[in-house]
Amino acid sequence: MKHWLAKASAVFLSATLLVSVLQASETVQAKGQEANMVPSYEVKLLLDSTQVLDGNHSLTPAIQSEFSLSSPKQVNVEYFDTNNLNLDAQGWNVRFRKKENKDNYELNYKKRYAIQNEDIQAALTLANSEGFDITDDNYEAEVDWGYGKQTLSISLDKKVSTSLNGALGLPSEAVARGMLLDKLPGKLKDWSSSNWGKTQLQNSRAYGPVLASKYEGSWNGLEVDVEIWPIRDAAGTGVERIVEISFKTADYxxxxxxxxxxxxxxxxxxxxVPADGLKTQLMLNRY
Structure with a gap:
């Protein structure tokens, strides 16, 4: 008798769960809501510059050997925001970048969502409610995973050809801002109200630039990058070199x-360095 009751209870619970799932699915369909985006993952960890940099501010032979690092390539980077960081306050970062030996400028528009208690799906669901879902082929979702926290980044990349023949120069602030406005995606343009993002970007200025060095290598079967970012220090009188190692993977x-x-x-x-660091935030705070 007890065995029959246990089986009956199990069947009832299974049926109840199935009904709940179907009801939830019907609710989503009724709202016309698509599925959440599927993110990739980028692990980012800070390295102790006093241990991994030599007297010339280059990586030591020990770390170069450990990760089979190539010769560095340089990247010129700046961010655009208002004096009051209105874009950043809404979770948006706008980046303008030029890589060594590349014949284009790279424009990046990124929306960030904090991930609480490693609940990635909750952050993806919030992003979904704000218009970023699996049907959007223009944006890519990525979980930035540091030492102690995770952040969901949803970004869109654009390119503008240049005749610099691989040189690292950046255009004037006004010209770069014009390019960013010309390629401005609709989601940012009308983020909180009509033309909100456009107005913020029109009133923005450059933060930076920073000339970073990027080494490419491998570890444990993965491609890794080690970057050195010489960012203005907190006092504004010197330079603090932020060193970061990272790798990407599609699987959690x-x-x-x-x-x-x-x-x-x-x-x-x-x-x-057992701490989290965000290069973007340091640049916005110090320039």
Whole structure:
């Protein structure tokens, strides 16, 4: 009798769960809401500049050997926002970049969402409610996973050809802002009201530039990047070199497993800074 009751209860619970799932699906369909975006993952960890940089502010032979790093390439980067950082306050970052040996400027528009308690789906659902869903082929979703926190980044990249023949020069502030306005995506343009984003960008200025160095290498079967960003220090009188190692993967479990392994390896060598850092925020705060 008890066995029959247990089986009946299990069947009832299964049926109840199925009804709940179907009801939720019907509710989503009734609202016309698409599925959440599927993110990739980028693990980013800070390195101790006093341990991994030599007297010339280049990576030491030890770390270059550890990650089979190539010769560095330079990247010239600046961000655009108003004096009051109105774009950043709404979670938007607008970047203008020129890479060494590339014949185009790279324009990036990124919306960030904080991830609480590692609940990635909650952040994706919030983004969905604000217009970023799986049907949008223009934007890419990525979880930036640092030492202690995760951030959902949804970004759109644009390119503008240049005749610099690979040189690193950036155009004037006005010209760069004009390019960013010309390529401005609709979601940012009308973010909180009609033409809100356009107005903010029209009233923006450049933060930077910073000439960063990027080394490419490999570790544990993954492609890794190590970047050195010489950012103005907090006092505004010198330079603080931010060193970061990162890798990307499409799979959550791969990101999690390799992140733990990389943290342990860096910590054993005394290279790890056990803290989170956001280069974008430092530039917006210090320039």
């Amino acid at each position: 479990n791969d990101a999690s497993t390799n992140r733990t392994a990389l943290i342990n390896s860096l910590n054993d060598k005394g290279w790890l």
